Amino acid sequence: MGIGIILTIIGVTMIVKPSIFWVLTESWKSNDRTEPSNLYKWSTRFGGIMMTIAGIGGIIVYFL
Numbered sequence: 001m002g003i004g005i006i007l008t009i010i011g012v013t014m015i016v017k018p019s020i021f022w023v024l025t026e027s028w029k030s031n032d033r034t035e036p037s038n039l040y041k042w043s044t045r046f047g048g049i050m051m052t053i054a055g056i057g058g059i060i061v062y063f064l
Contacts, residue, residue, distance in 0.1 A: 004058030007051050014048025 014021060021044055022036035036044075 001059060001062040004055045004062060007055030007058060009055075011048045011050070011052030011055055014051060015045050018044035018048070 018041045019036055022040060026036065026040070027033050
């Protein structure tokens with residue numbers, strides 16, 4: 001159940017604030033370090049949706 005909760009929290013964070021993950025993982029690759037591209041934001045949000053679904057699924061399976 002702990003993994004499900006962690007996945008859900010990270011997934012929701014990725015949906016709401018994708019720029020946090022850009023700063024942590026990709027900002028060092030950018031020359032100007034201004035902000036992530038729109039494509040990066042959309043792909044991070046999509047990954048956040050998938051991670052949230054997986055986390056909720058893990059919590060549901062734990063209780064069943």
